[in-house]
Amino acid sequence: GENVEQHPSTLSVQEGDSAVIKCTYSDSASNYFPWYKQELGKRPQLIIDIRSNVGEKKDQRIAVTLNKTAKHFSLHITETQPEDSAVYFCAASKVTGANNLFFGTGTRLTVIP
Amino acid sequence: DAMVIQNPRYQVTQFGKPVTLSCSQTLNHNVMYWYQQKSSQAPKLLFHYYDKDFNNEADTPDNFQSRRPNTSFCFLDIRSPGLGDAAMYLCATSRDRNSPYEQYFGPGTRLTVT
Numbered sequence: 001g002e003n004v005e006q007h008p009s010t011l012s013v014q015e016g017d018s019a020v021i022k023c024t025y026s027d028s029a030s031n032y033f034p035w036y037k038q039e040l041g042k043r044p045q046l047i048i049d050i051r052s053n054v055g056e057k058k059d060q061r062i063a064v065t066l067n068k069t070a071k072h073f074s075l076h077i078t079e080t081q082p083e084d085s086a087v088y089f090c091a092a093s094k095v096t097g098a099n100n101l102f103f104g105t106g107t108r109l110t111v112i113p
Numbered sequence: 114d115a116m117v118i119q120n121p122r123y124q125v126t127q128f129g130k131p132v133t134l135s136c137s138q139t140l141n142h143n144v145m146y147w148y149q150q151k152s153s154q155a156p157k158l159l160f161h162y163y164d165k166d167f168n169n170e171a172d173t174p175d176n177f178q179s180r181r182p183n184t185s186f187c188f189l190d191i192r193s194p195g196l197g198d199a200a201m202y203l204c205a206t207s208r209d210r211n212s213p214y215e216q217y218f219g220p221g222t223r224l225t226v227t
Contacts, residue, residue: 104155105154
């Protein structure tokens with residue numbers, strides 16, 4: 001099955017700085033990679049996703065890059081704000097089949113005002 | 114405009130006493146998932162329904178069962194809860210499978226086992 005590793009487990013940055021979270025996956029058949037943000041006690045919410053036919057995707061301050069050859073993908077948050085503080089999960093999925101998400105272990109991001 | 118609703122939000126049960134958690138959705142999605150999330154860990158998929166087709170993950174304990182009586186509702190039954198089953202249980206839905214559709218999560222039910 002799929003195994004997704006995520007680093008770092010915790011990350012503290014100063015407000016305004018950038019944050020980068022990295023994930024690797026094991027199953028070369030995975031082709032969909034969403035990122036979820038989970039605030040304390042709340043549901044995971046999709047913030048951005050990327051499909052295997054795309055190398056990079058950007059949405060305002062958030063960007064995701066994918067390197068299929070190396071089987072890794074990364075989340076980049078620029079100009080961080082205190083409200084970006086949360087746990088971020090990467091995930092991998094195969095288009096064919098059940099669309100099951102295999103999650104990374106999460107990164108707790110703290111943005112220091 | 115709630116999309117995925119879980120009840121109750123907090124559930125306390127006794128060791129060995131069966132408990133049922135419920136999930137409903139207003140999205141008319143074909144797929145419904147149940148995840149278990151323990152403190153400071155990633156959500157772990159227990160099983161999913163594609164329409165009425167039940168799909169169990171290989172490592173989901175037999176203690177966990179599910180029912181989906183109709184498109185809108187899905188239940189998680191824990192037959193004999195142990196202390197290790199204390200966790201947040203998340204329900205999610207997806208429009209379909211065989212395509213990378215977004216999964217929409219409910220707010221979760223936090224289960225405490227005493």
